[in-house]
Amino acid sequence: MTTRAQLKANKANPDNLDINTTVSDLENLVGYNMKRAYVVIHKDFREALGENGISPPTFSALSLVVTYPQISQSNLARMLGIERSGLVSIIDGLEQQDYLARVHSPSDRRVQALVPTAEGVKAYHAMLATVQAHEDKLLAGLSSSEKSTLVKLLIKIRAAESQA
Amino acid sequence: MTTRAQLKANKANPDNLDINTTVSDLENLVGYNMKRAYVVIHKDFREALGENGISPPTFSALSLVVTYPQISQSNLARMLGIERSGLVSIIDGLEQQDYLARVHSPSDRRVQALVPTAEGVKAYHAMLATVQAHEDKLLAGLSSSEKSTLVKLLIKIRAAESQA
DNA sequence: TGGAACTGTTTACCTGCTTAACAGTTGATG
């Protein structure tokens, strides 16, 4: 594939600089490649849920609330790996869409347990299916064993943090 | 699967909620795992270069300028996968640190070719070694074949974007 | 000789966080 951009590139840079065959130190750094790959997946996620779809952090929060009803915001933040303060507006959004409710815990008046609504559960499962389908399509070039290997390695990296 | 007993335990004792054994739909989504893993690697990168270290985007830009001296900002932005406008402040920063210079191309007066300084090249190689060493340490739990598999899969995902 | 397309740049904006501070609540310890 020879794009107009490449022709321009060749002109601007006399070396035969082909974007698709670029070799630099960056290509060997896991961090760089992970960032680039994540950008692609993130974009795909947004396209999957469309114009007014919820964001990845919001989706993740909803997922955990559906999985662990009555979870507290503190615990949810810990699971997501973000600060409690960062979670507030995410939960606000989910509450405004009636996907969940904050209910005061009688046993501990500090805590507001997060409980998904029926609508929230239904919407979540629909979104999950959509996201899953889009991801499968995007990653059609990977075999299912490659996909599971990838996930295993990513989880291994996340686990490596605690040990440092 | 999460048992009712576990939920109860979680409620009774929030600290019992083990982040590393969480099981939910999210664990099967490549996007979610990639984001979480990237956060870990990103954090490691910042720690590697210390308090006043350059950011990952800035490092990537410098890397490509060192590899492809006289590259234009447009081509660099394309390689990095970001907009031209987003690159301006990154290059400003590198120029202020005397890691590179903008020089007018005589053949095309629109273009400002980016040329690394001797100091820039030197600093880059030092940073690369540091980043590489930190990453190797972080990923010590992965065999070298696992690491190369991971990179191959990440590149494959990046390549999948064009086809969509 | 236009006009389309590319150059770098500024401006305004957005998302997804962080840190610091706060009041209310709880539980443990003296």
Added chain:
DNA sequence: CATCAACTGTTAAGCAGGTAAACAGTTCCA
């Protein structure tokens, strides 16, 4: 039982890393 550390959710301010739109200057092409 008094108090104090620690936890709850929340607000406010700020930062990182972008995007989109508009712009003037430049180049290419028909």
